[in-house]
Amino acid sequence: MKNRIKRLRARTVTGMVAAAFAVHAWAVDPFTVRDIRVEGLQRVEPGTVFASLPFRVGDQYTDDKGSSAIRALFGLGLFKDVRLEVSGDVLVVIVEERPTVAGVDFAGAREFDQEALKKALREIGLTEGRPYDQALADRAEQELRRQYINRSLYGAEVVTTVTPIERNRVNLTFTITEGDPARIKDIRIVGNKAFSEGTLKGLFDLDTGGWLSWYTKSDRYSRAKLNADLESLRSYYLNRGFLEFRIDSTQVAISPDKQDITITVNVTEGERFVVSGVKLEGNFLGREEEFKSLVRIRAGEPYNAEQVAETTRNFSDYFGNFGYAFATVEARPEIDREKNLVAFTLLAEPSRRAYVRRINVSGNNRTRDEVVRREFRQFESSWYDADKIKLSRDRIDRLGFFKEINIETADVPGAPDQVDLNISVVEKPTGSLQLSAGFSSAEKLGLGFSIKQENAFGSGQYLGVELNTSKYNRTIAFTSVDPYFTPDGVSRTVDVYHRNSRPYEEQGGNYSLATTGASLRFGVPFSEFDTVYFGAGAERTEIRPGTNIPAAYLAYAARAGYTSYNVPLTIGWSRDDRDSAIAPNRGRLQRLSGEASLFADGRYLRGSYQYQHYIPLNKQFTVAFNGELGWGKGLGGRPFPVLKNFYSGGLGSVRGFEQGTLGPRDVTGASIGGSRKITLNGELFTPFPGAGNDRTLRLFGFFDVGNVYGENEKLDFGQLRASTGVGISWISPIGPLRLAIAQPVRKFAGDRIQRFQFQIGTAF
Known part of the structure; x- marks a missing residue:
């Protein structure tokens, strides 16, 4: 018996060689397996090994089954060595586990965030907790080089260091020498006759660089960007009669030092038809x-x-x-x-008529399924309607929760008259931070801050908080909007706020107006684009006396008391078909609102109308117009409450003048606003010099006109103030940033000027 055991051990089937070749000289006579033992396991469960074996206790063992067992165990990717030994009727499986990756680190990586690199390696199977494989490490090096090539860093070098640590684990360190990016030295278009090379190169987002290339990276070669530019070139010709235009070839040449790239595009224009x-x-x-x-x-x-x-x-x-x-x-x-x-x-x-069997939604990892489905106007088990599907897509897009929305129609196997609609979305961050500021000799630096979440907890509801730290105007406000308060799409808005304001004065007094209130408003959709709003609120306003208090406020306090209460009723209408609420390029916005207080201390009517229109002139230029009108009147023989006056000047109205300083003034010189308001704004957006066609960074010129008038004043257009200027618009990571330098072109004695302003998160 001992001789038999030794002989069988001498015929051990070892490693991948035995798995790949059947060597008859080492064959083991078939026998019935009485027991199976596994040796060498550290982290792998024995059940994983037993499940991979092609035989069980009581089965007959053969050389073919042994080879299959070794192949199966190696195929798991968990072991770097596998052996089978036979001792009598007992089969012993001896394994050596691969080390486990304990950590992945990157040294010298500046172009990418480490999390982005780890994600790229995770997609090819290399991450913490997975078995280490040299072939996988080699693939990781190639993937990292590919990521850097996509950023035009052709000279990037990657070296992998494997450091063994306790418990059969390893740490992987990828040392990266990025080098300098390769930049586009020249772009050539060969074969063009109808249009100049400069005109055609102006269609490209890729270029040879400028003083802003550090931001736009337009001089870094990207195959995806080049393909998009070639498509722009093709469309340019095909839209101008060149039916047979074609791009014959595209050559991308890189210099020996991997620093300069030359792109040559060969075209054949053909005839114009x-x-x-x-x-x-x-x-x-x-x-x-x-x-x-x-x-x-x-x-x-x-x-x-x-x-x-x-x-x-x-x-x-x-x-x-x-x-x-x-x-x-x-x-x-x-x-x-x-x-x-x-x-x-x-x-x-037309082929056959079909109806929609099922609507499938994917990609909404954070947003609840119902938030997407309730915007659909095409229903399941209804006839397919292309208009309703397009409208549904537009409604989902207007939510502002997704950066990509795709709707595909899929056949239903075995049902020629049915289709499924597959909606795939790509979510984007829906939280935003907004800042605004202005500087003047009176108010010094005034800051505004707000933070909002348009898709709180994936429910589609809006939550926001606004804080203003201006020297003369302090505000804190909370807002909650439920767009589907009822299943039919009636929205509910709740506002709670506290405002403390002071005059805009060089030697301003120390009095203040403190307003605390809350309101509840509902929005009822009357069409796909029109919504009517109505609601009510309650306000408490306290006039806190102090030096230089305007006489208008003293008169109001004498009539209604230093503490007054109002219960305003509101009604409004809006229509919005802009392509974006943050940085629109086309579309219109209209708002009409009315407010009435028929009892309590204040008796008045107050209304306003706003119209915005965005017109794209071409790919590079956009014209924007904004107009606002405000009107107020006291009821029951009472004057319009001074606390409800409109204000103009500064951010959001007439730039170049200090915030809220236009219009009537008290005998003390304090700006008290007026019961009527008019504001007109015009802007022209152009590409920022050096930024190419990048629409996230643009230059704009503007012209503003406006003023406010008291209740008993004549509406004199000769008193309108006007300003003009230039600014920069940048879609920054925390919202649209706008810097503006304004020069008043129509001003009067006593006007307070504010030439520099900036704001984040709003238009005009």
Whole structure:
């Protein structure tokens, strides 16, 4: 028996060699396994090994099963050595575990945050707690180099250091020598005749750099950016009649020292074609005239690929309105190269009508599913409606919770008349910090602060707090908005606030106005774009006497007391179709609001109207207009309460003048506002010098006009103040930042000037 054991041990099947080759000289005669033992385990559970073996106690062992067992155990990736030994009828599995990665660190990494690098390695399987594998470490080095190449750091070097520590663990340190980034030295476009090279290069986001390249990084080569620029180049030609334009090749050459990059784009323009005619063929559901009204291709005008795409898209969407989700529309060109003419035949086949079986939402890791679904106007088990799907997408986009929204239509296997809608979203941070400030000789530095969360706890509700630390105006306010207070979309807004204000005076007094209040407001949607608001509130206002108190406030106190109470009732309407609430480029915003106090100490009516319009002139230039009107009147023979006056001047109104100093003044010289207000603003956004087409950093010029008037004053437009200036708009990590330098162009004696202002988080 002892001789048999020794002989079988001498025939041990070892390592991957035995797993890959069947060596008959070392074969073991088949036998029935009476017991299986595992040796060498440290962290791996024995059950993991037993589950991978192709035999159990009582089964017959063969050489083929032994080879399969070794392959299976090596395939787990947990062991660096596996052996099988036979002692009588007992099979012994001897393993040597791979060391476990205890920590991953990076030395010399400045271009990337360490968490971003760890995430990249995690995606290829290398992270703390996983078995260490040299092949995986080699892949990690390649992945790190790839990440740096994507940032134009072609000379980056990565060296991996493996440090063994106790309990069969290792620490991995990736030492990175980043070097200097390779920069674009030259961009060449070869083959262009109709347009100058400078014009075509102006379409590119990539360039050879400028004094702001440290911020825009536009001189760093990126394949993705180049592809986007080539698409812009292609669209430029195709939208100007060059039907057969093509990009023949693109060469990217890097210098031997890996510091300079030259990009050469070879193009063939072809001839310019004019559209000679458009006709329809196919099944248009008997609605040919309706479809003709959707045609954007114009005969007699140069070929425009964007018009062709818009036409086919319009046709597909219109078919979708009737439930034909699988309609096919083709714009077939007929080219006459002798006359440089092209005629289009629009072929349409509606295919079959379908209804939506199921709507699936993905990507909303933080936002609750219902927050997305309640914005949908296309319902499950209803006919497919392209208009409702587009409206649903726009409503989800207007939530402001997602940076990407994609809706795809998927066939249902075995059900040709059904489709599923798959909505995938990419969430973005919904919390924001907003700051504003202004400097003047009277108010010195005044700071405003607010923090808000538009999607609190993924519920879609808004929570915000505002704090103003101005020398003369101190405010603290809390706001909560539930956009779906009822399932039908009625919103509820709760405001609680306390304000303490003082005059804008060079030798300002020490009196103050303290207002504490709360309000409850509901918003009722009357259409997809229109909402009507109504609500009520309660306010307590205390006039705290002191030096230089305005006579208007003393008169109000004599009539209503130094402490007064109001119960304002509010009603309003809004329509907002802007593409962004923070930094819009197109669309309009309208707000109409009214406030009335019919009992308590104050009796008045107060109303305001605001209109904003954003017009993109092209990819680089945007014009913005803003207008605001305010009106107030006292009731029951009483004057309009001075505490409800409108103010103008400074941030959000007429820049170049100190905050709230325009309009009537008391005999003491204090600005007390007025019962009527007018404000007009105009802005032109242009690319910032050196920033290329980067829309996150832009230069703007502005022109402001406005003033406020007392209740008994004549509305004299000759008293309007005006200012002009320039500023910088930057979409910073904490919100839109705007720096402005203003110069009053229409001012009067006694006006208080404030030429420099900045704000974060608001427009105008």
